[in-house]
Amino acid sequence: MDRDLTAVRDLVAGLAEQAGRLQLERRDTLRVGAPKAHVNDVVSDVDIASERLIVTAILAAWPDDAVQAEEGNGRAGTSGWTWVVDPLDGTRNYISRTGPWSVCIALYHDERARLAVVHEPVAGETFSAIDGGGAFLNGARLPVPAGTSLDRALVGVSFQPNPKTKERAARVIRDLLPVTGDIRRLPAALNLVYQAAGRLDGGVALDTFLWDIAAGALIAREAGVILGGHGAEFTTELTVGAAPALWDTLAERVRASA
Structure with missing residues (x-):
């Protein structure tokens, strides 16, 4: 590996x-296109413009890299480095003005996540991490989240809004809601970085795509959040995260119903 990841992280954050x-400038004039995989899988012209902006700049700097991007600007590469881009995670929130969204960029070398940035435009918050270098919010290092007991915990829930996954999410929520402090539904990337910042004590993500969770997962892990799925490793099918004090209890509950 021959990249100055700190310099790359700063460029990507920009x-x-x-x-x-x-996204903020064009929110009043956005145009919504036809649904993609299902009726609730929406996309706007701003999603597409945002992805084009990011991918064009990345490939101008590193033309041999591969790209996996949600809105179709992917390509194979020859360098061993792969960018994973979700230009607007939380499109439904963005379009309907009912919640937060974020810009997510991760960089992998072979199969390992090496760098991540998640930017929340409304709050002006930029979360970032370099593999082995800790997690940061607007340049300040994030401490390891303290966590709490399950009955006091605030738990984030993220899921794809297709019919099959909504049924699965309903089982998880039905099991969690009576025994937790409360739950919040959030886009997957913000679910993960809010765990990193200690705003959530834990979280669950169901049936995501890699671009939904790649950046947030590295940031969460670098902050000290424990991540897993049905096994020791998290997957796009199931990602459970929690502060260390809560991990075993939350993971056991979620695995039983997910």
Whole structure:
């Protein structure tokens, strides 16, 4: 590996913030396209413009890299490095003005996540991490989340809004809600970075795509959040995260119903 990841992280954070400004500027004039995989899988012209901005800049700097991007600007590469881009995670929130969204960019070398940025445009918050280097919010290092007991815990829930996954999410929520402090539904990336920041004590993500969780997962892990799925490793099918004090209890509950 021959990249200065700190310099790359700073450049990528700038790209994410630039895409966030575009999203704020164009929110009043956005156009919504036809649904993708199902009726609730929406996309806007701003999603597409944001992805084009990010991918064009990345490939100008690293033309041999591969890209996996939600809105179709993917390509194979030859360098061993792969960018995973979700230009607007939480499109339904963005369009309906009912909640937060974020810009997510991760960089893998072979199969390992090496760098991540998640930017929340409205709050002006940029979460970032470099593999082995800790997690940061607007340049300040995040401490390891303290966590709490399950009956006091605030738990984030994220899921794809297709019919099959909504049934699965209903089982998880039905099991968790009576025994937790409360739950919040959030886009997957923010679910993960809010765990990193200690705003959530734990979280669950169901049937995501890699671009939904790649950046947030590295940031959460670098902050000290424990991540897993039905096994020791988290997957796009199931990601459970929690502060260390809560992990065993939350994971046991979620695995029983997910």
